[in-house]
Amino acid sequence: MGGPSLPATDTSLKQLEFTPKLPNVRYQCTPPVMSMAELERDIAAEASVDLVTIAQALHWLDLPTFYQQVKWVLKSPNGVIAAWCYTVPEVNDNFDSVFLKFYKIDSKPYWDPARKLVDDKYKSIDFPFEPVDGFDHTRPFEFKSERLMSLEEIFTCIRSWSAYQTAWEKGVELLRDDVREELKRAWTEDGIDQKVVKFHVHLRDGKVGNIAEIAVDKTH
Ligand SMILES: C[S@@+](CC[C@H](N)C(=O)[O-])C[C@H]1O[C@@H](n2cnc3c(N)ncnc32)[C@H](O)[C@@H]1O
Structure with missing residues (x-):
């Protein structure tokens, strides 16, 4: 036993239960907003971290607070933040056109406005870091x-969308029988049950650079 224990956090205990458990990672359910004192106590000390990664969640966060905390835990100047999002799955022309209609029309009213940062492939998300060495x-x-993936797994993926949950809470089932039938017709057209599904991943990365000492109030 022993060795470094890397923190992996999420505000959702359910989400953490789904993670593959790695021996050198400690999985922690954290509140949506943490004070610097809590950050230091529960996650990492000042200037102690080489890499912060964040998958498909940056757009949910209060970015000024999050970035202040990232800059505080990262080693200066070469500590790196890498954040990525992925957009809708791609299968084939026929299925994709039915899926995109579902995504862009049926589910649209139920997405949080922050989703537009994902649709924009993180091009416009605020990202105040310096390029890593070798990039400009x-x-x-x-x-x-x-x-x-099977079609059933695509449905599971849709059910995990925040938009699906929001619609559900408003009494709307986005995956109505007719919608599932339309997706199923498009999926089964080629007679292949399991298909290769592509997710486009969009990665921003940057290093912290030389930062002036960040003023931190750890009293609350
Ligand atoms: C689309 S899921 C991505 C989950 C996981 N990172 C992955 O890639 O599979 C977005 C996650 O962001 C989490 N989240 C939302 N607000 C958060 C916050 N303020 N701090 C930490 N996690 C947050 C949600 O609980 C959810 O698990």
Whole structure:
């Protein structure tokens, strides 16, 4: 036992339960807003971290507070933040056109305004960091992640959307029978149950640079 224990946080205990458990990671359920004192006590000390990563969640955060805390825990000047989002899945032309209609029309009223930062592939999200060595900007850099999936897994993915949950709380089932049927027709057209699904991932990365000491009030 022993060795470094890296913190991985989420505000949702349910979300943490789904993570693959790595031996060198400690999984912590944290409040949406943490004071600097809590950050230091529960997550990391000042200038102690090489890399902060954040997957598909940056757009939910209060960015000025989050960035202040990231800059405080990262080692200056070379500590790096890497944040990425992924947009809608891609399968084939036929399925994608039905899926996009569902995403852009049916589910649209239920997305939080912050979702537009994802639709914009994190190009316009505030990202006050310096390019990592060898680059002249903090990108986004795009790559594809591929997964073999069934239609049922696509439905599970849709049910995990915040927009799906919001609609549900308002008494609206986004995956109505007719919607599922339309998606199913498009999915089964080629007779293949499991298909390679591509997710486009958009990554911003940057280093903290030389920062003036951040004034921190740890009393609250
Ligand atoms: C789309 S999920 C992504 C989850 C995970 N990072 C992944 O890539 O699979 C967005 C996550 O952001 C979390 N979240 C929302 N606001 C948060 C906050 N203020 N601090 C930490 N996590 C937050 C939600 O609980 C949710 O699990």
